Amino acid sequence: MVQDQFHELTVSGTRPQTDKATAIRFDLPDALKSEFAFKPGQYLTVRAELGGEEVRRSYSICCRPDDGLEIGVKHLEGGVFSSFAQGLKTGDRIEVMAPKGRFVAETGGKHDYLLIAAGSGITPVLSIVKTVLRDEPESTVTLVYANRNFDSVMFRDDLDALKDTYLTRLSLLHVISEEGQDAEILSGRIDAARLNDMKERGLIDPARYDAVYLCGPAPMIKTLRSTLTDMGVAFDKIRFEVFTPTPYGQPGGEHPPARPDLTGSEVEIILDGGRRKLRVDPSAETVLGAAKAAGLEIPHSCAGGMCCTCRCKVLKGSATMDQNWSLQPWELEAGYILACQARPETEKLVLDFDAT
Structure with a gap:
């Protein structure tokens, strides 16, 4: 790397x-x-x-x-x-x-997409919607966008322009939680009941989409992924990106340190062909945190387990992660972890950032 x-x-x-x-x-x-x-x-x-x-x-x-x-x-x-x-x-x-980033849409051909975004989660979704509608003239897009009120809707002018331009190929549904709308189904939060209601009323048709994209807070992602799979959507058709699951750079609570008795671990970093060792206290810091404190620059971006920039492979020892929102099951099975979330659970840990 x-x-x-x-x-x-x-x-x-x-x-x-x-x-x-x-x-x-x-x-x-x-x-x-x-x-x-x-x-x-x-x-x-x-x-x-x-x-x-x-x-x-x-x-x-x-x-x-x-x-x-x-x-x-x-x-x-x-x-x-x-x-x-x-x-x-x-x-x-x-x-x-x-x-x-991996939350991407490959364009070219014909697709029917469902995209669900909340708040600032519209930003990557907007790029996908704009590109698909212009570059795939036979494709359709259903966009469900949730906000607290209409004043908080980001890129409203862009969305209105897209709707006017692609009248028959873009279905835009604003779901507002703190303001009433004429259509009751569009007033409230995006949850399992609302998604099922949308399906029953024909606003969405989960079975026909080539892919479903979800972008927003972690609780929404968890709920909608489960609901969509219950609706029969194949798991590999659901793509997601979590926005602000926990405060930036702070550990989450899903996977507490597995070895609270381990006060220190020797971690060896392999990066760009070189090797560097540092000590990590898993009760107090992640590998990324210890590396930064030691003046060692390792690849990272969000530091929240979302972007996968700090992905590395465990060659020796083991580590637990506070949270993971980006590694796929096959990567976990192959031994990859996120340095920003990793806490050693062995006295010796070797991490390869050059592994592909």
Whole structure:
């Protein structure tokens, strides 16, 4: 694995979306266009020094692959980076990593897609919808978009324009939880009962979709995945991306450390052909946290178990993960883990970041 590189890009413009969200567009020099080529649904990692510390975050690309480079940023309460990002203006420069991510749609041919997004989860979904509708003239898209109220709907103008352009191929359903609508079925939260109700009333037809894309908070993803499989949707047709499952960089509660008695482990990192050893206290830190404290730069982006940038393979020993929202079952069986979530459970642990 070649270490991921950041490139300094210039902000070419911003588009306010709501009072708490904005879209940020970057100018992309010709020399970087091939490196920043992306598939609809992928994200960018941005980095800045804030308060004397390096902070990086991942934001999904919300435009088509040949329509520039634009991300959507929603301000989070107490969010250090989102507050900074919303203050960016034309001409500012910021460090950006080339696109990554597995939540993608391969375009070409004919598809019928169902996409369900909540809040800022619309950003990667919007890229997919825009691309499929334009590049696949025989394809159809059903988009269910959940928000608290209409004032919080990101990219509303973009969605209205898509609906007007693709009248017969785009079905757009706004589900609002804190404001009433004329159609009762569209008032409330997206849950199992509502999804089943939509099916019964013919608003969605799970059996006919070539793929279903889910993007939003973790509880929604869990509920809808289970509901869709109960409806007969094949598990491998359901693709998902979790937004903000836990506070950035903080361990989740699903998999507590398996060895609370293990106060230290020797972890050997294999990266770009080199080897580096460090000590990790599994009761207090993850492998990524220990590496950063030791000044060792290993690939990472979201640090929340979502993006898979820090994927590595266990060659010796074992580790448990606080949470996992990106590794597939076959990867887990093959011994891959996420360094940002990994806590050693053996006195010796060898991790290979060069493994493919």
